[in-house]
Amino acid sequence: MPAKKTANKTRRPRPAAATHRKGVASRKNRTIPISVFGNVLKQFDTAARKLSLDRSICEFVKIPRRSTIVNLPVRMDDGTYKMFTGYRVQHSIARGPSKGGIRYHLGVTLDEVQALAAWMTWKCAVVNIPFGGAKGGIVCDPFKLSEGELERLTRRYVADMIKLFGPEDDIPAPDVGTGPRVMGWFMDTYSMKENHSVPGSVTGKPIVLGGSLGRNEATGRGVMLSVREAAKCLKLDLASTTAAVQGFGNVGSISARLLHELGVKFVSVSDVTGAIHNPAGIDIPALIKHVEKKKSVLGFPNAKRIEPEEVLFANVDILIPAALENQITGDNAARVRCRIVAEGANGPVTPEADKILERKKILVIPDILCNAGGVTVSYFEWVQNRMAFAWTEEEVNHRLEEKMVAAFNDVMKMARDHDTSMRIAAFMLAILRVVEVVQLRGIYA
Numbered sequence: 001m002p003a004k005k006t007a008n009k010t011r012r013p014r015p016a017a018a019t020h021r022k023g024v025a026s027r028k029n030r031t032i033p034i035s036v037f038g039n040v041l042k043q044f045d046t047a048a049r050k051l052s053l054d055r056s057i058c059e060f061v062k063i064p065r066r067s068t069i070v071n072l073p074v075r076m077d078d079g080t081y082k083m084f085t086g087y088r089v090q091h092s093i094a095r096g097p098s099k100g101g102i103r104y105h106l107g108v109t110l111d112e113v114q115a116l117a118a119w120m121t122w123k124c125a126v127v128n129i130p131f132g133g134a135k136g137g138i139v140c141d142p143f144k145l146s147e148g149e150l151e152r153l154t155r156r157y158v159a160d161m162i163k164l165f166g167p168e169d170d171i172p173a174p175d176v177g178t179g180p181r182v183m184g185w186f187m188d189t190y191s192m193k194e195n196h197s198v199p200g201s202v203t204g205k206p207i208v209l210g211g212s213l214g215r216n217e218a219t220g221r222g223v224m225l226s227v228r229e230a231a232k233c234l235k236l237d238l239a240s241t242t243a244a245v246q247g248f249g250n251v252g253s254i255s256a257r258l259l260h261e262l263g264v265k266f267v268s269v270s271d272v273t274g275a276i277h278n279p280a281g282i283d284i285p286a287l288i289k290h291v292e293k294k295k296s297v298l299g300f301p302n303a304k305r306i307e308p309e310e311v312l313f314a315n316v317d318i319l320i321p322a323a324l325e326n327q328i329t330g331d332n333a334a335r336v337r338c339r340i341v342a343e344g345a346n347g348p349v350t351p352e353a354d355k356i357l358e359r360k361k362i363l364v365i366p367d368i369l370c371n372a373g374g375v376t377v378s379y380f381e382w383v384q385n386r387m388a389f390a391w392t393e394e395e396v397n398h399r400l401e402e403k404m405v406a407a408f409n410d411v412m413k414m415a416r417d418h419d420t421s422m423r424i425a426a427f428m429l430a431i432l433r434v435v436e437v438v439q440l441r442g443i444y445a
């Protein structure tokens with residue numbers, strides 16, 4: 001029986017999440033979408049060429065292991081049924097269970113999910129945690145769905161994919177458009193199948209369901225730590241630097257807040273609703289409060305409204321793209337003016353843009369290092385769930401700092417030894433770690 005029509009259905013207001021439009025490349029007056037998975041393959045090939053590895057093993061490790069597509073019926077609040085497409089791509093299980101978030105966004109495609117899954121494999125290897133890579137996504141606008149619709153969509157997605165998931169198999173987490181609430185429904189649906197609670201089936205859960213202290217801010221904290229280490233390398237005093245951030249969701253707002261605490265002056269901030277600028281510096285904690293209330297950075301006192309893309313070209317020391325892929329492309333990279341690009345988002349800089357930024361001597365801290373704090377604390381959450389013992393926030397943050405600093409130094413050393421960018425160095429390090437495991441395990445072929 002369809003549910004009764006609800007006359008005054010409450011739509012949740014659209015928060016200022018990082019839902020910027022994905023990049024396109026213009027060629028001969030035509031705009032064509034840039035293949036995100038194509039970008040990962042280019043990054044992989046450039047790094048693999050610098051390592052003398054067996055070519056057939058490289059072919060094996062670069063391609064996703066399994067891609068699953070489901071079409072999900074969901075009963076809407078008005079009693080009708082609507083179909084949604086969902087994906088889960090498991091890229092690698094060589095180093096451990098596959099790990100990676102679930103994205104709810106209208107721009108989700110198989111190409112994008114494959115790319116994000118591959119980046120998870122390389123990211124987990126860079127921070128040296130025992131996971132492979134995966135990613136999931138549902139094509140939807142979560143801010144246009146009611147709480148009940150979101151819950152039914154989530155449960156149906158988990159139910160249709162249930163055989164793929166499990167604490168030893170594949171462990172989801174939040175990504176763009178999802179958060180602890182969705183992870184709670186995930187954990188419950190998975191646990192119903194097992195007939196007991198399985199907290200280790202998902203990370204990024206609410207704390208009372210077995211979530212880890214420090215997980216919510218872990219990605220932003222990792223970005224802050226990466227920027228801090230990069231500033232040391234460039235002999236920049238953070239307290240006298242300026243910054244701009246594109247995207248003011250979980251990653252953008254928390255990395256800005258933590259860097260603001262270290263004295264960094266943020267002059268430009270954008271979110272999906274628009275962008276603001278104040279050369280004297282934006283009070284980030286006050287902006288976070290403003291966004292909680294108004295769901296937009298716009299209207300923040302003492303800041304003038306600017307075009308959103310201007311944020312990428314701000315004359316600052318540190319630029320943090322923390323929205324979506326393909327933001328800095330071959331078409332606009334020449335206009336970027338900062339010293340450090342810290343990739344809070346996955347894939348914000350295309351391989352064509354990388355070449356231009358390298359020529360301009362801009363240090364790019366690649367996504368698979370810079371935003372790896374999230375999955376690192378997801379790993380800590382999974383470890384705590386296995387032990388049924390919770391660490392203090394100080395312990396989580398301390399272990400995160402150790403992991404991030406070690407990974408940063410490993411990547412920097414590789415970059416210096418091979419005279420290459422941090423992106424290619426991070427890929428080289430990750431590929432070596434995955435290939436070593438594959439060679440020792442052998443390929444069952």
Ligand code: GLU
Pocket residue numbers: 099100101102171172173174175176203346371372374375376378
């Ligand atoms: N979605 C996040 C990422 O892209 C976190 C993944 C996780 O914690 O498993 O890294």
